[in-house]
Amino acid sequence: MSGTFVGMPAFPKAAHEAVGNQTLRANLRHATHTIRAKRAAAVAEVSDWAELREAGKRIKDHTLRHLDRYLVQLEESVTAAGGVVHWAADADEANRIVADLVKETGESEVVKVKSMATQEIGLNEALEAEGIRAYETDLAELIVQLGKDRPSHILVPAIHRNRGEIRDIFAREMSEWGRPAPEGLTDTPAELADAARLHLREKFLRAKVGVSGANFMVAETGTLVVVESEGNGRMCLTLPETLISVVGIEKIVPTWRDLEVFLQTLPRSSTAERMNPYTSTWTGTTDGDGPRTFHLVLLDNGRTDTLADEVGRQALRCIRCSACLNVCPVYERAGGHAYGSVYPGPIGAILSPQLRGTGSEIDASLPYASSLCGACYEVCPVAIDIPEVLVHLRERVVQGGPVTREGNKVVLKPAKGHGAERAAMRAARWAFGRPGALRAGQRLASRTRRLHPRTLPGPGRAWSGTRDLPVVPAEPFRDWWQRTNGGTGDEGTAK
Amino acid sequence: MSSRERILGRVRRALADVPRDEPPYEEAVARDYLREHGARSAEETVALLAENLADYRALVHRCGADELPSLLARLLAERKAATVLVPPGLDEAWLTETEVARVADRVESGAHELDRVDSVVTACAVAVAETGTIVLDGGPDQGRRRITLVPDHHICVVRVPEQVVSSVPQALERLDPARPLTWISGPSATSDIELDRVEGVHGPRTLEVILVG
Numbered sequence: 001m002s003g004t005f006v007g008m009p010a011f012p013k014a015a016h017e018a019v020g021n022q023t024l025r026a027n028l029r030h031a032t033h034t035i036r037a038k039r040a041a042a043v044a045e046v047s048d049w050a051e052l053r054e055a056g057k058r059i060k061d062h063t064l065r066h067l068d069r070y071l072v073q074l075e076e077s078v079t080a081a082g083g084v085v086h087w088a089a090d091a092d093e094a095n096r097i098v099a100d101l102v103k104e105t106g107e108s109e110v111v112k113v114k115s116m117a118t119q120e121i122g123l124n125e126a127l128e129a130e131g132i133r134a135y136e137t138d139l140a141e142l143i144v145q146l147g148k149d150r151p152s153h154i155l156v157p158a159i160h161r162n163r164g165e166i167r168d169i170f171a172r173e174m175s176e177w178g179r180p181a182p183e184g185l186t187d188t189p190a191e192l193a194d195a196a197r198l199h200l201r202e203k204f205l206r207a208k209v210g211v212s213g214a215n216f217m218v219a220e221t222g223t224l225v226v227v228e229s230e231g232n233g234r235m236c237l238t239l240p241e242t243l244i245s246v247v248g249i250e251k252i253v254p255t256w257r258d259l260e261v262f263l264q265t266l267p268r269s270s271t272a273e274r275m276n277p278y279t280s281t282w283t284g285t286t287d288g289d290g291p292r293t294f295h296l297v298l299l300d301n302g303r304t305d306t307l308a309d310e311v312g313r314q315a316l317r318c319i320r321c322s323a324c325l326n327v328c329p330v331y332e333r334a335g336g337h338a339y340g341s342v343y344p345g346p347i348g349a350i351l352s353p354q355l356r357g358t359g360s361e362i363d364a365s366l367p368y369a370s371s372l373c374g375a376c377y378e379v380c381p382v383a384i385d386i387p388e389v390l391v392h393l394r395e396r397v398v399q400g401g402p403v404t405r406e407g408n409k410v411v412l413k414p415a416k417g418h419g420a421e422r423a424a425m426r427a428a429r430w431a432f433g434r435p436g437a438l439r440a441g442q443r444l445a446s447r448t449r450r451l452h453p454r455t456l457p458g459p460g461r462a463w464s465g466t467r468d469l470p471v472v473p474a475e476p477f478r479d480w481w482q483r484t485n486g487g488t489g490d491e492g493t494a495k
Numbered sequence: 496m497s498s499r500e501r502i503l504g505r506v507r508r509a510l511a512d513v514p515r516d517e518p519p520y521e522e523a524v525a526r527d528y529l530r531e532h533g534a535r536s537a538e539e540t541v542a543l544l545a546e547n548l549a550d551y552r553a554l555v556h557r558c559g560a561d562e563l564p565s566l567l568a569r570l571l572a573e574r575k576a577a578t579v580l581v582p583p584g585l586d587e588a589w590l591t592e593t594e595v596a597r598v599a600d601r602v603e604s605g606a607h608e609l610d611r612v613d614s615v616v617t618a619c620a621v622a623v624a625e626t627g628t629i630v631l632d633g634g635p636d637q638g639r640r641r642i643t644l645v646p647d648h649h650i651c652v653v654r655v656p657e658q659v660v661s662s663v664p665q666a667l668e669r670l671d672p673a674r675p676l677t678w679i680s681g682p683s684a685t686s687d688i689e690l691d692r693v694e695g696v697h698g699p700r701t702l703e704v705i706l707v708g
Contacts, residue, residue, distance in 0.1 A: 027689070030689060031689050031690040032690070034689065034690050034691055035686075035690045045532075046532060047529070047532060048527075048528040048529045048532070051525075051527040051528035051529075052528045054525060054527070055524055055525060055526055055527070055528055058523060058524045058525060059524050061523075062520060062523040062524060065510060065513045065517060066510075066513075066517075067506045067510070068503050068506045068507050068510070071502075071503065071506065072503070081673070087497070087498040087499040087501075087502050088498060089498045089501050089502055093498060137697075138687070139685050139687040139688070139696060140687035143687070155686075156686065156687050156690055158687065159689075159690065162689060163688055163689060166688060189688040189689070189691065189693040190693050190694075190695065192688055193685055193688070193693050193695055193696050194695065196696065197695070197696055197697055200697065201610070201697070204606070204697070205605075205606040205607050205610060205645075206606075218672065221672040221673070223672045229683070229684050229685050229686065229696070230683055230684070230685045230687075230696035230697050230698070231644060231683040231696055231697035231698025231699075232696070232697045234640065234644050234677065234697075234698060235644065235697055237640075238639075238640040238641050238644060238675075239606050239641060239645075249502065249506075254520055255520075256667060256672045257664075257667060258524075259667055260663050260664035260667050261528070263663050263667075263678075264663050271686045271692070273551070273680070273692075274547060274551075274625065274626040274627060274680070275623075275626035275627065275628050275663075275678070275680040276680065277551070277679065277680050277681050277682065277683055277684045277698070278677065278678065278679060278680075278683070278698060279676075279677070279678035280640075280675075280676070280677055280678075281672065281675065281676040281678075282675045282676075283672055283673050283674075283675070286633065286674070286675050288602045288639065289633055289639040289640055289641075289675055290639075290640060290641075290675060298502070300498075300502045300505065304502060304505035304506050304509050305505075305509075307505075307506060307509040307510065308505075308508065308509035310512055313509075326690075404505075404508075404509065407501065407504070407505040407508070
């Protein structure tokens with residue numbers, strides 16, 4: 001399996017292959033069900049969850065609606081605290097900036113904190129091409145990196161792997177990257193965690209350059225926040241001499257006080273903990289403590305295009321907790337790889353097609369990777385109405401229309417392959433506007449019900465290939481209503 | 496055009512629909528949530544802190560101020576620590592009863608040097624009862640961030656009840672964002688294997704918290 005998502009097939013094809021993988025389905029079912037129950041308990045502990053959720057939503061919305069002002073304020077405060085701010089319009093520019101900064105230090109390796117932004121831009125591959133080796137230090141990212149695999153979950157990128165598979169990857173691959181796995185390594189999680197501790201420690205201790213993302217950036221103070229569990233984040237943020245943080249521009253909150261909302265909602269939503277083991281905050285550089293040089297790379301890479309969509313921009317409220325993945329019936333069965341992006345699951349289905357556009361087969365299919373059940377919206381700690389955005393994006397795919405790409409307004413053509421759907425909708429509009437024709441059609445359908453095929457012919461086959469056709473009732477509803485006088489049983493008076 | 500100007504220009508064009516008279520920040524965010532969950536006496540708040548610390552596998556001890564030196568000596572001895580790292584401003588009286596060799600934290604101490612130290616003893620800036628969290632702010636009795644990270648055994652002393660708050664909002668009020676902060680809730684852990692929590696990865700695998708007062 002390759003380490004990138006380039007050339008992914010459309011979601012239905014990838015998902016079809018994934019659901020046939022029994023191990024994958026068992027692993028995902030086990031993990032998502034474990035975390036679901038725990039999250040519900042952690043959320044139930046706080047009586048004001050609804051109010052925290054509403055405040056989180058409003059803080060993020062307000063920030064996004066004044067993002068230019070807060071970006072400038074953040075730049076000023078980070079600079080005043082001793083940091084250096086860089087701006088990257090796209091992935092290539094961000095990768096170029098980071099590679100040049102690493103080269104300036106004279107180093108050829110970096111240690112990395114788990115970061116969605118650097119996954120999104122393919123930083124590791126870009127650094128590799130420049131002769132710089134990037135070591136992932138989060139346990140799950142390490143499993144993915146050693147296994148030459150792709151991430152399949154926002155919080156736990158190796159969620160598709162069970163303990164036995166992890167043991168095999170460690171035993172086989174660790175020696176290629178540094179300290180080998182201990183002899184006789186078993187598959188108990190504590191032993192696997194210990195193997196990772198030993199393997200990575202030498203890398204932490206000698207590291208001169210750390211690369212991170214951030215969960216939050218505070219405009220008012222210039223403070224960055226990293227929320228983590230293992231301590232690998234603390235290692236990367238404090239031991240190296242140079243720290244480079246690549247952060248999406250939507251990660252801003254206006255004030256220090258705003259953290260009081262998200263530091264309550266994020267841990268409970270993601271790992272179902274009252275508080276995650278470690279949270280680090282830093283403001284520029286501190287004499288004698290931590291890195292001497294701090295660079296902040298502010299990343300656009302499709303975020304401003306997403307911001308231009310009045311319905312879709314709410315996706316930028318996302319704090320990457322992954323609660324929506326854990327409750328999603330589609331994610332649980334299809335797995336993260338089928339989404340063809342570092343952002344899988346419901347949030348990925350609305351984020352990827354907006355960040356990347358709907359030009360590719362996979363991105364055009366993602367808005368359909370949902371049953372619209374709404375469980376994702378229920379659990380979202382910043383109340384992103386994912387079903388609303390999914391429907392909005394489906395409309396854009398089918399009908400086309402104005403969108404913003406790389407800052408320019410363009411008009412999308414309707415996607416191919418939706419001709420039958422459009423024809424069916426046109427026919428429905430015609431019939432529903434003509435009660436006589438509708439009645440005649442319904443009666444005809446009822447009388448011929450025994451002759452109906454189980455699947456649709458021609459272009460309709462794509463629809464009925466994964467669905468049962470509804471059985472037509474023996475009597476149309478409107479006839480029944482008239483005959484029974486609206487269900488009162490008073491037969492015979494009408495008609 | 497620089498990327499800075501390009502991105503800011505894109506943001507401004509993307510927000511063309513936002514009315515000029517939008518409510519300001521102070522009015523835009525409803526803060527109907529609680530400042531703390533439930534009403535507790537100072538003693539009950541300390542008890543909740545102890546309970547939540549223990550729930551996330553920190554080892555919790557309580558003692559009076561006069562008993563602290565002997566308790567620290569006992570904990571270091573039980574751990575069989577040969578060396579203990581001491582931040583520059585730690586109360587000298589705390590370690591008067593232990594024989595364990597003290598290692599001062601010096602700016603020039605490399606990470607490898609810290610890795611050879613068995614234990615570290617620090618104070619803290621504030622502790623949060625509802626979440627079972629201790630927060631270090633790099634003050635003289637807590638030292639640089641790295642000294643509570645590399646050694647495998649961390650003993651943190653919390654003065655109760657004065658250093659304990661109930662909630663996250665109350666903790667943020669007490670903290671200075673200009674200082675580098677480390678929020679610690681239990682020992683290092685991971686949920687990366689089958690989304691189940693396992694203690695002990697890169698940070699100290701043993702966290703002991705002494706509630707003094």
